[in-house]
Amino acid sequence: MKRIGVLTSGGDSPGMNAAVRAVVRKAIYHNIEVYGVYGGYAGLISGNIKKLELGSVGDIIHRGGTALYSARCEEFKTKEGQQKGIEQLKKLSIDGLVVIGGDGSYRGAKALTEQGFPCVGVPGTIDNDIPGTEYTIGFDTALNTIIDAIDKIRDTASSHERTFVIEVMGRNAGDLALWSGLAGGAETILIPEEDYDISEIASRLKKGQERGKKHSIIVVAEGVMSGEEFGRQIKEAIDFDTRVTVLGHVQRGGSPTAFDRVLASRLGARAVELLIDGKGGRAVGIENNRLVDYDLIEALAKEHTLDLDLYKLSKELSI
Structure with a gap:
């Protein structure tokens, strides 16, 4: 390969810039030209593509968001839109493309x-x-970011002897809710992968109050329902002083952690290696701290699985 492109698509996530940086610098190290596609698939269709140099990705590894910007694009879901994108890449003699993003980006x-x-x-x-x-x-x-918020909310919850419902992101996956709830010591965690019993939750809250517990934290994944809706359910089941906090898009911002910077650097560089080896149609990932790659099309046919042992542990520790 002599020229490759890189784009970020869908919702931004901290560490995308570190991945872009890795793609650009790994490619240039191997004497491959790199072109950045600005604005996701919408930018691909419109031809908003610019050559990137070493300096183009300087001073971005620590920044949240994406320097290449992102956008939703309904047109790219059509074959006509996809062909327009391919034509733009061919105009610049780009031989392969690294796509950084989530489920929708992978489908593109x-x-x-x-x-x-x-x-x-x-x-x-x-x-x-x-x-x-x-x-x-x-x-x-x-x-x-969520854990930091939970810690702060716990301070005010204990001061006012209240039950706080905290709604977190995650789309249809409960990973953010489960991990943050376990790490934050939440009394109840609601995830899309498991059903819940409002009467059992109310009974547990009541028992906690009877043994002198002054506050409770409930973490709700957005894929289950809104925090406001669950707050109403709690209020109806047990008349506790309840407040709801929706963390919203604050969860998507901020400087990436060291873990995310290293992960993004490893994955971005590996993507370039695959293209150099002539292996398109792949996706990269990490398992047991080792880089893996697998068929992109097969990956989308599989379902994401959550570690239910962690969920069981969270219930055991929240008695």
Whole structure:
């Protein structure tokens, strides 16, 4: 390969910039030109593509968001839109494309791969919901942001003897809720992967109050329901003084943790190696701290699985 492209798509996640930096510098190290696609698949269709140099990715490893920007693009879901994107890449003689993003981004990369254009997917999403990898870029940073919020909310919850419901992101995956709830000492964690019993939760809250517990923290994954809705359910089941906090997009921002920077650097560099080896249609990931790659199309046919042993542990520790 003589020229490759790189784009970020879908929701931004901390560490995307570190991945872009790794792609650019790894490629240039191997005497390959790199072109950045600005604005995700929408930018690909419109031809918003610029050559990147070493200095183009200087001073971005510690920044959240994405320097290449991102956008949703309905047109790219059509074959006509995908062909427009391929034509833009061919105009610049770009031989392969690294796509950094989540499930929707992977589907775009899959579509390009099926039409003969080699792509490699790099998992960038705070939701941690991409099959084939234990961790996605941005998950650790978002997790630490949530834990910091839980710690602060616990201070006011104990001061006012209240029950706090905290709604976290994650789309249809419960990883953020489970990990942050366990790390933050939440009394109850609601995840899409497991049903819940409101009467059992109310009974547990009541028992805690009877033994002198002054506050409770409940973490709700957005894939279950809104925090406001669950707050109403708690209020109806047991008349506790309840407050709801929706953390929202603060979870997607901020400087990436060291873990996310290293993970992004490793995955971005590996994506370039795969393209150099002529291996398109792949996705990269990490398992047992080792880099792996797997078929992009097969990956999208699988379902993300959550470690239910962690969920069981969280219930055992919240008695």
